[in-house]
Amino acid sequence: xxxxxQKQKVTGFVTHLLNNxxxxxxxxxxxxxxxxxxxSKNLNQLKQTFKSPQFFPDLSWDEALQLILVDLRExxxxxxxxxxxxxxxxxxxxxxxxxxxxxxxxxxxxxKNKFVEFVKTVLTHKDIRYNFNSVYNIFxxxxxxxxxxxxxxxxxxxxxxxxxVQKMNLKPEEYxxxxxxxMLIKNVAYMKINFTPKDGPPQKASVNEVRKSAKMLGQxxxxxxxxxKVNLPSVSDKIMKMAIKSNVPEExxxxxxxxxxxxxxxxxxxxxxxxxxKIDRGAESPDKSWFNIARKNAEFNGYNRRMIDELYRIxxxxxx
Amino acid sequence: MKSKKIWENFILVAIFLVIxxxxxxxxxxxxxxxxxxxNMLLLTGLLFDLIFSIEFIVRTLLANKKGQVLRYWxxxxxxxxxxxxxxxxxxNSGPGVYLLLSGxxxxxxxxxxxLNILKIVKAIRVTxxxxxxxxxxxxxxxxxxxxxxxQRHTSTxxxxxxxxxxxxxxxxxxxxxxxxERALNSRxxxxxxMIQSIKNINNTMEIPLRPLMYKLFSGDVKILRAHYEDLLxxxxxxxxxxxxxxxxxxxxLVENDSFRLFVSVVDINKQISAFNLQSFFxxxxxxxxxxxxxxxxxxxxxxxxxxxxxxxxxxKDYNLQVKIREEFxxxxxxxxxxxxxxxxxxxKLRKQQxxxxxxxxxxxMDDLMDFK
Numbered sequence: 001x002x003x004x005x006q007k008q009k010v011t012g013f014v015t016h017l018l019n020n021x022x023x024x025x026x027x028x029x030x031x032x033x034x035x036x037x038x039x040s041k042n043l044n045q046l047k048q049t050f051k052s053p054q055f056f057p058d059l060s061w062d063e064a065l066q067l068i069l070v071d072l073r074e075x076x077x078x079x080x081x082x083x084x085x086x087x088x089x090x091x092x093x094x095x096x097x098x099x100x101x102x103x104x105x106x107x108x109x110x111x112k113n114k115f116v117e118f119v120k121t122v123l124t125h126k127d128i129r130y131n132f133n134s135v136y137n138i139f140x141x142x143x144x145x146x147x148x149x150x151x152x153x154x155x156x157x158x159x160x161x162x163x164x165v166q167k168m169n170l171k172p173e174e175y176x177x178x179x180x181x182x183m184l185i186k187n188v189a190y191m192k193i194n195f196t197p198k199d200g201p202p203q204k205a206s207v208n209e210v211r212k213s214a215k216m217l218g219q220x221x222x223x224x225x226x227x228x229k230v231n232l233p234s235v236s237d238k239i240m241k242m243a244i245k246s247n248v249p250e251e252x253x254x255x256x257x258x259x260x261x262x263x264x265x266x267x268x269x270x271x272x273x274x275x276x277x278k279i280d281r282g283a284e285s286p287d288k289s290w291f292n293i294a295r296k297n298a299e300f301n302g303y304n305r306r307m308i309d310e311l312y313r314i315x316x317x318x319x320x
Numbered sequence: 321m322k323s324k325k326i327w328e329n330f331i332l333v334a335i336f337l338v339i340x341x342x343x344x345x346x347x348x349x350x351x352x353x354x355x356x357x358x359n360m361l362l363l364t365g366l367l368f369d370l371i372f373s374i375e376f377i378v379r380t381l382l383a384n385k386k387g388q389v390l391r392y393w394x395x396x397x398x399x400x401x402x403x404x405x406x407x408x409x410x411x412n413s414g415p416g417v418y419l420l421l422s423g424x425x426x427x428x429x430x431x432x433x434x435l436n437i438l439k440i441v442k443a444i445r446v447t448x449x450x451x452x453x454x455x456x457x458x459x460x461x462x463x464x465x466x467x468x469x470x471q472r473h474t475s476t477x478x479x480x481x482x483x484x485x486x487x488x489x490x491x492x493x494x495x496x497x498x499x500x501e502r503a504l505n506s507r508x509x510x511x512x513x514m515i516q517s518i519k520n521i522n523n524t525m526e527i528p529l530r531p532l533m534y535k536l537f538s539g540d541v542k543i544l545r546a547h548y549e550d551l552l553x554x555x556x557x558x559x560x561x562x563x564x565x566x567x568x569x570x571x572x573l574v575e576n577d578s579f580r581l582f583v584s585v586v587d588i589n590k591q592i593s594a595f596n597l598q599s600f601f602x603x604x605x606x607x608x609x610x611x612x613x614x615x616x617x618x619x620x621x622x623x624x625x626x627x628x629x630x631x632x633x634x635x636k637d638y639n640l641q642v643k644i645r646e647e648f649x650x651x652x653x654x655x656x657x658x659x660x661x662x663x664x665x666x667x668k669l670r671k672q673q674x675x676x677x678x679x680x681x682x683x684x685m686d687d688l689m690d691f692k
Contacts, residue, residue: 012691013691016688016690016691017683017687020682020683020687022682022683023682023683033680034680034681034682034683035681035683037679037680037681038680038681038682038683038684040680041679041680041681042685045685046685049685049688054691054692055688055691274637276640279640280624280627280628280631280640281619281620281624282619282620282624282625282627282628282642282643283624283628283640283641283642283643284640284641284642284643285640286640288641289639289640289641289665290639292641292661293639293641293661293665293666293669296662296666297666297669297670300670
């Protein structure tokens with residue numbers, strides 16, 4: 001059992017890492033991921049280093065590592081959770097789930113409570129936390145509130161995909177809430193689950209390991225949905241599948257998975273998003289620049305080219 | 321460093337004030353302000369010339385200390401500093417103040433002094449145009465764009481244009497100066513003829529001189545005062561007004577036997593001032609046009625683009641594209657920007673993504689060394 005002094009030293013160590021100039025400039029969820037990656041890449045060296053008097057000579061390696069990771073996680077969650085929970089309570093209309101599900105109607109407040117608890121639970125997983133940065137940014141900077149009304153006003157490709165191809169008749173504001181709900185579920189796919197493919201040995205996999213095989217992805221989805229259902233009963237499989245598919249490239253989606261293709265692009269845009277303090281004169285706006293670069297890399301990254309084109313035009317017309 | 325900044329700001333203020341002084345100097349002649357007001361402007365001109373001469377000498381000495389005199393003269397606008405200081409002190413404000421002082425001593429100095437003063441007057445007429453060179457100093461002091469390249473290019477092109485205009489003005493002033501000189505000589509000659517005519521009428525028709533002089537002079541607005549045998553015969557304005565508004569260069573003194581006429585040349589001075597003011601405004605407007613319009617054009621089509629590309633090349637998180645203006649899209653710089661937008665940045669982001677997946681962190685073991 002670690003003493004208070006040892007815990008304080010661990011806290012000081014985490015503070016030291018968080019105050020590193022290259023870490024400090026990153027948002028909390030990304031900063032944590034960089035630190036965790038650093039630790040996992042340097043395990044052997046750290047094991048030796050931690051034994052020195054300067055670090056944690058009185059703690060076993062496992063103990064020290066555990067204390068560091070817990071301290072880091074708690075600090076990161078403390079820095080984002082209060083704001084995020086407030087957002088989940090006040091800025092999402094969960095009633096839209098009933099509108100898109102064939103299941104029996106459940107009260108919006110039921111969904112709200114379930115989703116708040118769900119988010120709190122899933123954010124204890126480090127991989128989910130890191131990928132949640134895009135969702136956090138989209139919520140924080142009201143990105144859906146900016147783009148969806150524009151998409152509905154233009155009634156071009158993305159509008160057709162979201163409404164006609166996907167056969168979903170929602171008002172723009174309902175669409176915003178629908179997409180937010182998908183985004184809340186989306187990152188669960190980065191959690192590694194025990195999963196046994198029909199023609200393979202059992203393995204622990206996340207969406208990263210199955211994204212290249214449609215067959216594997218399908219089996220992974222079924223297993224994951226069953227696990228999510230424990231926390232989110234009454235949320236339809238359709239919504240869950242859309243959420244999981246929003247983590248895979250275009251070629252792995254079905255025609256009617258338009259929301260997944262849209263969220264795949266949108267979350268990629270805001271995963272590493274950092275608002276520019278000042279846009280240089282003569283430079284394109286940040287979103288326009290990003291979408292234009294994404295057009296060139298569309299195939300490489302698995303983005304839907306026509307969706308990217310339209311988002312590029314929207315960003316350009318609005319100087320975003 | 322701080323004292324250098326104070327000195328730079330002082331010079332900047334002095335440049336603005338000297339531009340105002342240059343305008344007022346000619347405007348005061350054009351409007352025929354009182355002598356004290358014009359003399360004050362003459363003295364402030366001398367003060368500014370002294371300040372700029374000191375600045376030039378100090379800059380040259382400092383450059384010499386670093387062995388960079390040639391660099392200062394050629395690329396640091398040393399030649400502008402020189403032309404806008406010492407020649408003006410020697411040929412403009414210096415003689416002007418000398419003239420002012422000599423004017424006061426006129427009665428005792430005699431004919432030789434008067435002749436020398438008139439030569440100086442001629443010299444001043446030419447060199448006054450040189451005062452406009454000072455406007456070029458503004459380029460070294462005002463940083464109207466963040467880009468050093470934009471500042472330098474704007475200043476080079478504007479300096480070339482302004483200097484060309486000044487050269488043309490200086491050359492043409494030799495001709496216009498001669499025209500004015502001829503006008504003065506012709507006026508002297510015509511009033512000598514008038515005096516001769518008066519003498520002839522007096523001799524042949526035996527009309528008394530004083531009533532005759534009074535009758536003829538009162539009809540000519542240029543004649544300010546007339547003396548005959550040291551007695552005042554005619555005066556258009558009171559002694560007090562004459563002393564307040566007429567300086568040596570505002571009138572001609574035509575002397576013939578016992579006649580002394582004070583003939584106004586304010587109309588000729590007005591023409592010279594109007595020409596100088598016109599030149600002044602052409603140059604000032606040209607300078608500000610370059611500073612505002614050309615700098616903006618240069619920045620938008622050259623330096624901003626380079627700035628964005630440089631940031632994209634050197635900064636990890638800077639991925640903004642260059643805005644390509646359709647009307648200039650065929651320019652080499654925008655072709656380069658197109659390559660940066662369409663090839664370099666997508667490749668950079670792809671590489672970063674791969675590296676992120678491979679490396680996954682920005683920390684190294686060295687970052688732990690200073691932990692206590």
